Amino acid sequence: MLLYFKYLSILFRSQMQYRTSFWLLTFGQLLLPFAVFAGLYFLFSRFGELQGWSFFEAALCFGVIHMAFSLSECFVRGFDMFSSLVVSGEFDRLLVRPRSTVVQVLGSKFEFTRFGRLVQSAAVLGWALRNLPIAWTPLKALTLLMMVAGGILIFSGIFILNATLCFWTVQGLEVGNVLTDGGREMAQYPLNIYHKRVTLFFTFIIPFGCVSYLPLLFLLGRAEGHGLLYALLPLTSILFLLPCLAVWQIGVRHYRSTGS
Incomplete structure (x- = not known):
């Protein structure tokens, strides 16, 4: 973690130049x-509610997902920018260093300008909670x-x-944006407004529902059964991250340099 924060400090100072x-x-x-938020606002201004959800309830879901x-x-x-390291051959240097490749790739790029989005999502979240x-x-x-x-x-x-796909494709694939940008756009609304198959996929495969919709039911007093179970569901995100890290390690073992 000391190395990670060192990367953080160096890149922040470089961007502030x-x-x-x-x-x-x-x-x-x-x-x-x-x-995007204006679309949410005008939708509720026109129809009043969405599948039983009020504007501020949906805004709470919006704020949580966009902040994350x-x-x-x-x-x-x-x-997200890992393909550039593979194309340029810079990943070779990371492999010979006596530190985890995960930490080194994390430290290779920080986008501090995204704090602008963070301020907006925090404002929406605070407005909804109030x-x-x-x-x-x-x-x-x-x-x-x-x-x-x-x-x-x-x-x-x-x-x-x-990023792991880049070990085989070299260039990054836009298919990842279906789950990042697309997942963000989908998860900013309560999941029960979608088809049941979509709800099941984004609950048990990509567990956005476990960090937005289901805990939201607990916060609003709508949970059926034991509320503690709904409250602890965000912890399932760890169960999603661990296999992703395992797949990354498989990709590292199969890496072949581009020779750049």
């Missing part, structure tokens, strides 16, 4: 998601934090899986 560019990009990242995505894009950007009559308890507060953390782990796992 061009401060005007940094702040303009951050401001742009702040404005872009408002178009913003943080994963910032701190796991190295895996307007929802949630009876807060320590467990509910912990559940909300685990929802965001679990979302980060799921997005990170998808980035890792997409």
